[in-house]
Amino acid sequence: SKLEALFRHPLYNQPRPQLQEDDWLLRVKTSQKAEDEGQEEEGAMDITDWTSDVDTHPPWLRFHLGITRWELYDRRDPNLGQLTHYLATQRILGAVQKSGGTQLKLVMSFPNYGQAMLKPMNRQSRHAETDVNLFYFSDFERHNAEIAAFHLDRLLGFHRVPPAVGRLVNVTAEISEITTDHKLRTTFFTSPAGNVCFYGQCEYYCSTEHPVCGQPHLLEVSLAAMLPDLSLAPRRSWRSPWKRSYSRTKLARWEKEPAYCDTVKQTPPYDHGTRLVDLIDMAVLDFLMSNMDRHHYETFEKFGNETFLLHLDHGRAFGRHSRDEPSILAPLQQCCRIRRSTLLRLQLLSIPDFRLSDVMRESLAQDPLAAVAPLLSEPHLSALDRRLATVLQVVRTCQHQHQDVIFNDLE
Ligand SMILES: Nc1ncnc2c1ncn2[C@@H]1O[C@H](COP(=O)(O)OP(=O)(O)OP(=O)(O)O)[C@@H](O)[C@H]1O
């Protein structure tokens, strides 16, 4: 197996940095501490089954407790498989719309207080390409893109995308009949073809003309593990310096100024630490999957500026396989800087023994929806190899023109 061989490679088994107590996002309070602080309020959640013993924790809680300053999860942690299995199989107890955001999303809840963010399969079949006359900001979101982004981010060794898994959901029994969200329930109807459809409430594409439909009840969805609640782990949202204009006519500053990166490099927090190379990692991920929708990124407030960047929201990735979008690589092209560990892994993924499209195909085959249809069609997989070659070419061009291209993050 190429995937197993890849994950055995030393580049994927770097020793973890020594973690101090404040490098963990959350800690479990010992019951003594909780008592001292008078936390035993009446009506508090019944979590008596959970002790400070990890074995008593449900997978979603183990995921939360494993988040560190440097990554969202440890790829080698056996809990990762248990978490995706949990999301894919647990009984659905609740479904409500996620407020905010532009397209329809639901927050699903499971026994043991677990939650997941659901994105439905939209009208687009796996083989269809986004209409060439649609702007990136009008594109529909795709559930399979959310799942594929998690796999790709893991293959790149980043571990910055919340684990996401596919599932067939019965829209009648598992959404309509159990939801307490009255507004959501009123948007359900049976289509002329006899399928159960709904559209919810949101800014775009939430109307009878853009229904999400089961066949007749079963709907493909992506479920992403929910991050810890904002009250426990507040996050900061950062505008990407390479944000697109989201306009039909205007260009962003980075599209007009070739020396734009010089300004960014002098602007905190990009003038210090790993923030700039982290942004470039994100640009590489986005270029590979052709995601043009990276307007913001988030970090956990607790870790200040010395922490990884959360990669969230990939619903508009993998829209087209026949075209690449070079402008997504602007951060790399304009700054000519990349982490050494990232570059070495990209080089590894470009050799036939570990070819990106092959390990991606194998990785995606682990998802439950792969039984319905491959998560990415072959043209999308080959596009990954083609784009990877482009990334490596951009780095080589940089190396001809600049010193200091490689940010050495390995001893
Ligand atoms: N796995 C997650 N756990 C918790 N919160 C999440 C998760 N994924 C996303 N979010 C939060 O939900 C918000 C909306 O999600 P997302 O960006 O995927 O949807 P969207 O409809 O594309 O929103 P927008 O239009 O704002 O881009 C994000 O900004 C993020 O703060």
Ligand SMILES: [Mn+2]
């Ligand atoms: Mn979005």
